[in-house]
Amino acid sequence: MSAAATAGTYSPASSAGEKRRERKEELRRHLAEDADWPRADGRSFHDCRPAFMQTGPTTAASGSAYAEFGKTKVIVSVFGPRESKKAMLYSDTGRLNCNVSYTTFATPIRGQGTDNKEYSAMLHKALEGAVMLHTFPKTTVDVFALVLESGGSDLPIIISCASLALADAGIMMYDLVTSVSVSCFGKNIIIDPTSDEEAWQDGSLMVAYMPARKEITQLTLTGEWSDGKITNAVELCMDACSKLCDILRERLKDASSLAE
Amino acid sequence: MEPNNEQFTNSIGDAPLHRCQHSPHLATAAFSSSVAAASGDPRCGAQPRLDGTVRLSTDRLDASGDGVAGGSFPHCGRPPPLWPHPGGLLPNRRPLALRRSIFPCPRPRLASAREFARRRLRRSPSREQRYAPAAPRTMVGLSEGEKHFIRGGIAQDLRTDGRRRLQFRAISVETGVIPQANGSARVRLGATEVIATVKAELGKPSILHPDKGKVSIFVDCSPTAAPMFEGRGSEEFSAELCVALQRCLLGGKSGAGAAIDLSSLIVVDGKVCWDLYIDGLVVSSDGNLLDALAAAIKVALSDTGIPKVNVSLSATTDEEPEVNVSDEEFLQFDTSSVPVIVTLTKVGKHYIVDATSEEESQMSSAVSVSVNRHGQIRGLTKRGGAGLDPSVIFDMISVAKHVSRQFISVLDSEILAAEAAE
Amino acid sequence: MAATAMDHDGGEVVTPGELLGNSSLLAGLGAYADGRCVRASITGHRRLVPPPPGSTDQRSTVEVVGHKAHGAVPQPGSVVIARVTKVMARMASADIMCVDSKAVKEKFTGMIRQQDVRATEIDKVDMFQSYRPGDIVRALLSLGDARAYYLSTAQNELGVVSAQSITGGTLVPISWTEMQCELTGQIEQRKVAKEATIGILDKR
Secondary structure: OOOOOOOOOOOHHHHHHHHHHHHHHHHHHHHHOOOOOOOOOOOOOOOOOEEEHHHHHHHHEEEEEEEEOEEEEEEEEEEEEOOOOOOOOOOOOOOOEEEEEEOOOOOOOOOOOOOHHHHHHHHHHHHOOOOOHHOOOOOOOOEEEEEEEEEHHHHHHHHHHHHHHHHHOOOEEEOOOOOEEEEEEEEEEEOOOOOOHHOOOOOOOOEEEEEOEEEEEEEEEEEEEOOHHHHHHHHHHHHOOOHHHHHHHHHHHHHHHHOO | OOOOOOEEEEOOOEEEEOOOOOOOOOEEEEOOOOOOOOOOOOOOOOOOOOOEEEEEEEEOOOOOOOOOOOOOOOOOOOOOOOOOOOOOOOOOOOHHHHHHHHHHOOOHHHHHHHHHHHHHHOOOOOOOOOOOOOOHHHHHOOOOHHHHHHHHHHHOOOOOOOOOOOOOOEEEEEEOOOOOOOOEEEEEEOOOEEEEEEEEEEEOOOOOOOOOEEEEEEEEHHHHHHHHHHHHHHHHHHHHHHHHHHHHHOOOOOOOOOOOOOOEEEOOOOOOOEEEEEEEEEEEEEOOOHHHHHHHHHHHHHEEEEEEEEOOOOOOOOOOOEEEEEEEEEEOOOOOOEEEEEEEEEEEOOOEEOOOHHHHHHEEEEEEEEEEEOEEEEEEEEEOOOEHHHHHHHHHHHHHHHHHHHHHHHHHHEEEEEHOOO | OOHHHHHHOOOOOEEOOOEEEEEEEEOOOOHHHHHHEEEEEEOOOEEEEEOOOOOOOOEEEEEEEOOOOOOOOOOOOOOOEEEEEEEOOOOOEEEEEOOOOEEEEEEEEEEEEEOOOOOOOHHHHHHHOOOOOOEEEEEEEOOOOOEEEEEOOOOOOOOOEEOOOOOOEEEEEEOOEEEEEEOOOOOEEEOOHHHHHHHHHOOO
C-alpha cells in the first residue's frame, strides 16, 4: 500500500447517547482511567485503532478492498455476479457466497485460525441484508476474505472490508455495512479490542450496522452483560460504525475520482 | 402490536393470583398453565390446551380472566400447578398417549404442503464448500394464500394454531431418557422434539486454563427428523445452532457469564478435570429448535450427576495422580445460572415467540436472547438478513427478558415433575 | 462505463446508501426508493433526468451513473448472443456472450432444448440440422433450471446469425432453414435468424 493514502482514525464521540448518558460516560471514562491497566497500544477505552482502507488491491476480481486496523490486516475480493455452481439448487434471486480464510501465518501459532466457517456464516448474515440480491437473478456473488494477520476484532474488520469490496465491484447495495465490536471487562467497555484483549474479555458484542438506513444487520453478544451496558455498548458501536462508514465513503469517492 | 401495560396473570379460574407491574411498555402477558381437555374457547380456534401449556398472551385482559387467561377447566380432577413456584411440585405429567390423543392434528393442508416441500428437497444436496444462505428449515412449501394467512394471523394476534404472539406451544419434559449419559433430557415443544445429553469424561485441563474444566457443545440434526437434514445442508444448520448455543452457554473468553462454572469441573489443578460433552439431537423439527435445545440442555444439566472422585495424591507431583471414580456417589450441578433462550421471530411488523416451521419461513429476522434466572442477558444472536432498527432490538430484548422469566418457571416445574415421575 | 464523461459532469459522487433526495424524485438506475427518500445503490455520479415531455408524472428521475458497475447479468426476457459449444440429440449448449447489447464478463451457460428451436413442428426438430458447434446464435433467455439458462430460438428473428461452413467459409443465409458456403457453394442446414428486424428485438 502506498504511503500516499492516509490512515483515518475514527472514534465514537461520547455524545453517542443523550446528555444524561454523556455524563455517565464521562464518569466511566474517569473510572477507566483510574484502572491500573492502560491499553497496550496507548489508546483510551473508547478509541478505535487507526483504520487504513483502500479499494482495488487485486485486479483480477470484480472488486476488492484491503483493510488494516492496527495489526489486523484483511484483504477481500469480490467475484461476479457469475454463474452459480451446478450443484446449487435453483433460485430466482441472486446468491451471496461468503468465505473467510486465514493465512497459515495469520496467527501466532501456525494455522490456528480455524473458526473461519463460523466467520463465513457470520459474514454472510451481516451482508445479505444489504445486498440487492434480486438485481442479479440466479447468479452468485462470491466474497472471499483472507486474513493476512489476525490482530483482534477480525470479524468486524472483515465485514467492513467486504462491504467496501462489494461497493467497489459495483454490486447494488441498500447501504454500506460497517461493523465494530466491543469487549467488556468487568465494568469497562473497550472498543475495537486487540487479540490480547479479546483473549481475556468477560464478554463481547459485535454490531454490523447500515449507518444511512440506521438498521442493524447483525448483532451478537456473549458473556456477562447487564442490560444498561448492552444499550450503551450498542450505541457506542453504532456511533463508531457511522464514523467508519464515512471513511469507507471517502475511499470509494477517492477511487471514483481516480478512475476518471 | 402496540402493547401498553403488562400484567402477569397466573389465573386459575377467575381471579389472577399474581400480578406485578414491570416496565410499562411491555405486553400484557397472561401466562397460565392449564390442564384441559378440549375446551370450547372460541379464541383459541377450539384448540384444546394441554397439560403444561405455556400461555403467554398479549391481550389487554382485565382481571376477570376471559377465555385466554382463564385456565380453569372444571372437569379436571386435580388443581393446576401454581407457578412461578418451582417448589410447588405437582405431578402435572400425563401419559404420553393421552397427550397425543388430545392434541389435534393442525391444518392437514399445510402439513401436506410441507411434506411436498420436503420431498422436493430430497434432491442432491450441494457438496461444495459454501454457506447456504437459506437455512434448510426456511424451505417450507407454502402457497401465497397460506403465507398471507400466516402473516395476517400474526398481525391480528391469532396465529394459525390458535396461539397469541407471545405464547409458547405445549412443552413436555422427560429426564433420564438416555441411560448411557450422565444426564439427559427430552423436550417437546409442540411438534419439535429434541434430546440433550451430558456426558462427563476425565481429561486434562488446557495449558492456558489449568484451573478450569472443559465444556463442549455439539448439535446433530438427524436426517430422520426431516429429509432436509440430509447432507451438507444439515451440517451448516447444526453448526449454526451449535455456535448460537456456545455463545449463549459458554460465556466470555475469561469464563465470565458462563452457564457452567468451569472451575467446578476441576479435579486436580492442572492435571485432571472433567470434560463435559453436551450433545443436542434434533429428533423432530417444527421450528424454534434453538429454544428447545437450550431448554433441553438446561434440563439435562439439572439431571446430570457427576461421579464423585477420590484422588490419592502420590508423593511426587510429576506423577499422574491416581483417580478413583465412585459409582455410587454423584455430585449435582448448580444449574441455577443456566440460561434459557427465547427467540423472537419477526414476521411483518410483529414478533412472535416459539415459531413453527411455517411461521419461520415467513420471518424477516429473528433475535435469540439467552436470559438466566436473574434476568441477565447472557447471549444474543440475530438470524435472518433483514436489518432491524436498534430500538426494535432493545424492545425485543426486554420482551425476551419478560417472557424468559415465565419460560424458566414453567421449565422448573416441568423439571421437578419429571424428576418426581422418574 | 456506459456513461461518458459528458454524462456526469458536475454531478457529485455518491456511494451506496447515500441520500439522493426525497419522494419528489423518482429512483432511476443505481438508485432505490426507501420509504420517503431516494438513496443510491452504487457508487457513481448523481444525475437528474427531467421527466419525459408529455408524461403524467412531473417528477424528475434521479440516477447514479456508475463509475464502475458489475458485468451484465442475464435477466429473464433478455435477448442474448451465444456461441454454440456442443450439440446433442435433444439439446445444444451454448456460452452466452452478450446480454442485450452488453458483453458479459463471466461465463454463463445456456441450453437450447429441442422443443425450443422453432415454433412449429417442435417434435420433428433435428438438432444436428439446426445448430453446429461454433455457430453464433441469437436467442431469448429464460432462467432455466439449476444447471443452465434456457435459450429459445422459436421466433423468426432468432436463430443462427453467423456461422462457418465445414470448409471454413462464411455461411450466407438463403432460407430460414438453409445457409450456403461462400467458397464452395455447399448448402448446410441451420435454424436461421431473419436478419432485418434486429431493431425490433432490441427494444423489447
